[in-house]
Amino acid sequence: MAYRKESNPISSGDAGVGEVAASLPEGLTEQDLVEIYAKTVLARTMDERIWALNRQGKVPIAASSQGHEAAEIGSLLAAQKDGRTFLFPYYRDLALKMTAGLTATQVMLSFMGKDGDPYSNGRQFPLQGADLPRNIIQISNVVGAGLTQSTGYAFACKMLGDDTVVLCYFGDGASSQGEAHEAMNFAGVHRLPIVFICENNHYAISVPQRLQMAVEDVASRAAGYGFPGIVVDGLDFLEVYATTREAIGHARTQGPVLLEMKCERLMPHTTDDDDRRYRPPEEIAEVRGRDPVARLGEYLIDQGFLTPDRVEQIKADALHEVDAATDAAEAANPPDVRTLFDAVYPS
Amino acid sequence: MAYRKESNPISSGDAGVGEVAASLPEGLTEQDLVEIYAKTVLARTMDERIWALNRQGKVPIAASSQGHEAAEIGSLLAAQKDGRTFLFPYYRDLALKMTAGLTATQVMLSFMGKDGDPYSNGRQFPLQGADLPRNIIQISNVVGAGLTQSTGYAFACKMLGDDTVVLCYFGDGASSQGEAHEAMNFAGVHRLPIVFICENNHYAISVPQRLQMAVEDVASRAAGYGFPGIVVDGLDFLEVYATTREAIGHARTQGPVLLEMKCERLMPHTTDDDDRRYRPPEEIAEVRGRDPVARLGEYLIDQGFLTPDRVEQIKADALHEVDAATDAAEAANPPDVRTLFDAVYPS
Amino acid sequence: MTERSVIEAIRDALREEMSRDPSVFVMGEDVGRRGGVFLATQGLIDDFGEDRVIDTPLAEASIVGMALGSAFRGMRPIPEVQFSDFIWPTINQLVGEAARACYGSNGALQVPMVVRVPYGGGIRGGLFHSQNVESLFFHTPGLKVIVPGTPYDAKGLLKSAIRDNSPVVFLEHKKTYRLVRGEVPDDPYILSLGQADIKRQGGGITVVTYGLMLHYCLEAAALVAGEGIDAEVVDLRSLCPLDKETVLGSVRKTGKLVIVHEDNITGGVGAEIAALAADEVFEYLDAPIARVCGPDVPTMPFAQSLEDAYMPNTEKIADALRKQAAY
Amino acid sequence: MTERSVIEAIRDALREEMSRDPSVFVMGEDVGRRGGVFLATQGLIDDFGEDRVIDTPLAEASIVGMALGSAFRGMRPIPEVQFSDFIWPTINQLVGEAARACYGSNGALQVPMVVRVPYGGGIRGGLFHSQNVESLFFHTPGLKVIVPGTPYDAKGLLKSAIRDNSPVVFLEHKKTYRLVRGEVPDDPYILSLGQADIKRQGGGITVVTYGLMLHYCLEAAALVAGEGIDAEVVDLRSLCPLDKETVLGSVRKTGKLVIVHEDNITGGVGAEIAALAADEVFEYLDAPIARVCGPDVPTMPFAQSLEDAYMPNTEKIADALRKQAAY
Numbered sequence A, B: 001m002a003y004r005k006e007s008n009p010i011s012s013g014d015a016g017v018g019e020v021a022a023s024l025p026e027g028l029t030e031q032d033l034v035e036i037y038a039k040t041v042l043a044r045t046m047d048e049r050i051w052a053l054n055r056q057g058k059v060p061i062a063a064s065s066q067g068h069e070a071a072e073i074g075s076l077l078a079a080q081k082d083g084r085t086f087l088f089p090y091y092r093d094l095a096l097k098m099t100a101g102l103t104a105t106q107v108m109l110s111f112m113g114k115d116g117d118p119y120s121n122g123r124q125f126p127l128q129g130a131d132l133p134r135n136i137i138q139i140s141n142v143v144g145a146g147l148t149q150s151t152g153y154a155f156a157c158k159m160l161g162d163d164t165v166v167l168c169y170f171g172d173g174a175s176s177q178g179e180a181h182e183a184m185n186f187a188g189v190h191r192l193p194i195v196f197i198c199e200n201n202h203y204a205i206s207v208p209q210r211l212q213m214a215v216e217d218v219a220s221r222a223a224g225y226g227f228p229g230i231v232v233d234g235l236d237f238l239e240v241y242a243t244t245r246e247a248i249g250h251a252r253t254q255g256p257v258l259l260e261m262k263c264e265r266l267m268p269h270t271t272d273d274d275d276r277r278y279r280p281p282e283e284i285a286e287v288r289g290r291d292p293v294a295r296l297g298e299y300l301i302d303q304g305f306l307t308p309d310r311v312e313q314i315k316a317d318a319l320h321e322v323d324a325a326t327d328a329a330e331a332a333n334p335p336d337v338r339t340l341f342d343a344v345y346p347s
Numbered sequence C, D: 001m002t003e004r005s006v007i008e009a010i011r012d013a014l015r016e017e018m019s020r021d022p023s024v025f026v027m028g029e030d031v032g033r034r035g036g037v038f039l040a041t042q043g044l045i046d047d048f049g050e051d052r053v054i055d056t057p058l059a060e061a062s063i064v065g066m067a068l069g070s071a072f073r074g075m076r077p078i079p080e081v082q083f084s085d086f087i088w089p090t091i092n093q094l095v096g097e098a099a100r101a102c103y104g105s106n107g108a109l110q111v112p113m114v115v116r117v118p119y120g121g122g123i124r125g126g127l128f129h130s131q132n133v134e135s136l137f138f139h140t141p142g143l144k145v146i147v148p149g150t151p152y153d154a155k156g157l158l159k160s161a162i163r164d165n166s167p168v169v170f171l172e173h174k175k176t177y178r179l180v181r182g183e184v185p186d187d188p189y190i191l192s193l194g195q196a197d198i199k200r201q202g203g204g205i206t207v208v209t210y211g212l213m214l215h216y217c218l219e220a221a222a223l224v225a226g227e228g229i230d231a232e233v234v235d236l237r238s239l240c241p242l243d244k245e246t247v248l249g250s251v252r253k254t255g256k257l258v259i260v261h262e263d264n265i266t267g268g269v270g271a272e273i274a275a276l277a278a279d280e281v282f283e284y285l286d287a288p289i290a291r292v293c294g295p296d297v298p299t300m301p302f303a304q305s306l307e308d309a310y311m312p313n314t315e316k317i318a319d320a321l322r323k324q325a326a327y
């Protein structure tokens, strides 16, 4: 874990991190990794399919997780192992939301705006709304709005004396919003059980990091709120897992952590975007070579946890699952027009 | 200048600061100090009178500068000596606004909401609006709103290639607003010619600093925006003057500085407030002993720049001036009711 | 029955609901030891502690955003916006997020939150301590908007609002806080949200109003009664849900409609009342629909002379009634 | 004359004004290399450089707050809010500050700023990329609010807005961007702010509308013309200043009024139009005033079926015209 940098270091007695690169991080088995790899591949396959369906006019809009999978699924796995977390993800978190437990068909229904979309039943952009059975809220895709909400959620957990830790996800772009400041400041004052996770892919749509901030690391802001800021390689599944695990522990007992995961956006911003307008071709090419899913697969083969054949099988299974989901969602009904007036107010 | 602390140190070649406590800061003469002392006393006398007039029902509302005079007038003097600055003060800046050149009568007209109020002609709370002849804008008393405006002003100065430096004043309370973050972040990205001056009196009305932030110094946030943050003793006129001077120079050539001046609020928040509801009596007593105006007077006597008699004369002159202003303002007319509809749009 | 001021009634409601339900809490600037700048929360910190009476940093967007988040965890937050004029930074969380959380999650999320907002002028507040802000909220499906005018209504409606599972904007006219006093039952009671109240019966002209203006309308109605003008004064109390039936029923009876509010006229709540009448009871109308409202300037100025010129008052309302009667 | 789309007309206006006046500049998220998400600013960075085409951080409040500050220094900023749905964080700077800077400084400050805002639905934008946000701005004295519906109007009005010394909210319906094309003069022209335009003459029913709905109204009018219904279509174009005279003059002529907008009905702009008519031309009215508007739900959902159910369309408008004609 050479990458990891700390400002205002985390004051945890947790050993092991940074020293045991060769062995698995605490709490993780070979079996876990194989299972999570299959889920990662499924998410990637879904992500690619959705993009293709957009080109066919069947999915109006999609944001891709490609390049963010290690950050999302690695941190999710830490949360799931912990078992007492609540998540506020953002719109680029298909891989996370899917791995959290939605079926492929449910995901596809959401992307097509069909009846049965578990987040909003077709009212919102894909996977926006809430998935309470899986402890996820993302009311909207308004950038930055989730930070104060998740802070308030964490505050309520503290008031109620339960031991939930909130994970709040956002991009580098969102870090510029005033509410990011307000949320972190309050979380610091009350030492709330929250981990702020910035998936920094160096772009807010087309705006590069140099026009967004004068610092290298969003995590450097944590010092101004009185809590630790940590930078990790967001393409490295194990580093993400281990650091998130540690951050959750810290948050539960000592207060907030700002965890910055350096990711890459392998695709354009959304299906509506053409990144060639603003990203040099060399950069696009270079970045697409830095694929966290491929990296995880290679690692698992290297370690002997998977054979290349098994990897191919996993990919084939994923494709099959996504095919079936596509068919099911295409055949599904649109939401009934009479639902237009439902739930303006709670019933 | 033992007090001064720097985070992310200012990179100025300017010598002298911190080394010449015994002699006067660069650019300042004995004559300057005597003149500015007279203005400081005038501002204090005005401030006390306004409070008294409020109790008589003649001034509906006032916020007092008492305890902030060294910060306000010291930094203003640095700006005036520089000669190429533009100011965005806030509502507690009576001492600054007055010393910037308003007559005592103009100030009084403003506090009474009379015709002739130079800031808004009676539309706004006292001294809110604009005083363009003296390079001052404060559109409103909405806390925090001036930070992005002043940043935009500095951005325009940079675009136009002039060499104005903007001074933006705000309290510790305002530092919690999202726009404080947005403003500083943008100023950092574009290295704008702006000095952010936080008059930290440790309270936002009744809310103490410990409930506002988890850090000791607002200035510690500057590192997260890539520019210097400096803490000075805001009760020390000379330290304020010298550091502001240096910060203006830095801002003009290298970009923003966040200057935090530790002040004390000697009075309740406004004439509507009763600070005994939330401030321990010992604290109130202790704080009222730390009077920057008295301190400046003692210093000038110590240094032999003024005699005690001269000080008494200055006070008597101030009282006389304020008496005359009070009479003039009381005799003045209210704004003509026909002006209600003026200037909704520019003419 | 005990005589209470509006501010006392609000304080009583807060205290009773906080005692009744541990998930109710208040948060905002200066709500703690200071007791709020208007003392609405005075004493609550002594009774319920720092954990349920939260002095927040000065950051309105987060006050509402965090309240919203806490509601998702099952709390019933009562964030206070110190003055209505400072509500603008909360609009994204309030109008963009809270109002749609239920709809946008297809009913999965509920937002039992009451945003308390001291508003309104006539108190030398100038441009930034006097605003009427109801029209945006009135226009936002998903919110409820309550505007009480009396201590009785304030208490009963605030208690209901706190028990409601929708986000409620609860608008308290600052000038009524101490000025308006009235009888309040000693026993617990609540008033359901969404019912207008006919505060004065009459057969000649319907006057629709709310908030501080209710009192000026009642005064004006009393003033012109001696001239043979028989006004019925409908106090909306709740802007959303809007009690269309009571309003339109009254217009059906009187055939004449005057709408009174302090907010500036163009695009105000009064426009909707007029539009509803001009559509749904058109055939009953015997006269043009009149509005007595603030003029289209950016809120009332600070100077007494200018503030008086802005404010609708008893005399201006009485004149409108006379004109309407003579039509 | 050349045929242009709305987005092309807007781009032309920006380019012409930036060429004409060096104090004009654009700022916003992605307005630079990306050319804006709708390509309204495409190519400007090549012609005018990074200094006048500013890609900002993702922080709307500061985009407007900084634009305002730059206007005080004599610039003429054109901040873009990427989607109307994200305008809420700017409200304090826009409604609280910019709209009152002139009034609150007794005329000392001017704000020559145009906030460009792509808005509106019918493009599968769902709850957070479809909003109609005009009503709050319409209700705010100190702002001007422009809502063009055609390329000709968009160009001429945007150029005037840029030259105006008041803060202008310039609302561009996203669905018109590429869908609506029309002739635009090759020679420079401007259109003055505050004048409605009668887009179709008729003597039977007045239809008042703006934005995308203009086109549906024209279609509906054409549709029912064959049935002997003679509708006059008034395109407001400017909500503030509001051209009351053109609207009321038309109603005086026709005696019947239908108001059409996409925004949800309660408290929308249509309410004010109805209220004005019910007051000032009451005696000319031969029928109840009808409104065809979005329903009171939080903006249009994402699913095609639900979006269609939300949107006013030609058929719904034609039905209202028929009903009005039959009254």
Ligand SMILES: Cc1ncc(C[n+]2csc(CCOP(=O)(O)OP(=O)(O)O)c2C)c(N)n1
Residues within 6 Å of the ligand: A092, A141, A142, A143, A144, A170, A171, A172, A173, A174, A175, A199, A201, A203, A204, A205, A265, A269, D029, D058, D060, D082, D086
């Ligand atoms: C408040 C707001 N402003 C603008 C947008 C439009 N928008 C959507 S995503 C985005 C960029 C976000 O960048 P970042 O936070 O870095 O996330 P990323 O997409 O890179 O993962 C923008 C500008 C929005 N959804 N919300």
Ligand SMILES: Cc1ncc(C[n+]2csc(CCOP(=O)(O)OP(=O)(O)O)c2C)c(N)n1
Residues within 6 Å of the ligand: B092, B141, B142, B143, B144, B170, B171, B172, B173, B174, B175, B199, B201, B203, B204, B205, B265, B269, C029, C058, C060, C082, C086
């Ligand atoms: C946006 C906003 N919120 C609340 C207020 C009410 N208010 C006025 S001053 C103040 C406290 C400000 O504290 P600080 O910034 O520290 O300045 P100080 O008064 O201590 O100098 C508050 C809450 C306001 N004017 N504007």
Ligand SMILES: [Mg+2]
Residues within 6 Å of the ligand: A171, A172, A173, A199, A200, A201, A202, A203, A204, A205
């Ligand atoms: Mg990004």
Ligand SMILES: [Mg+2]
Residues within 6 Å of the ligand: B171, B172, B173, B199, B200, B201, B202, B203, B204, B205
């Ligand atoms: Mg303070």
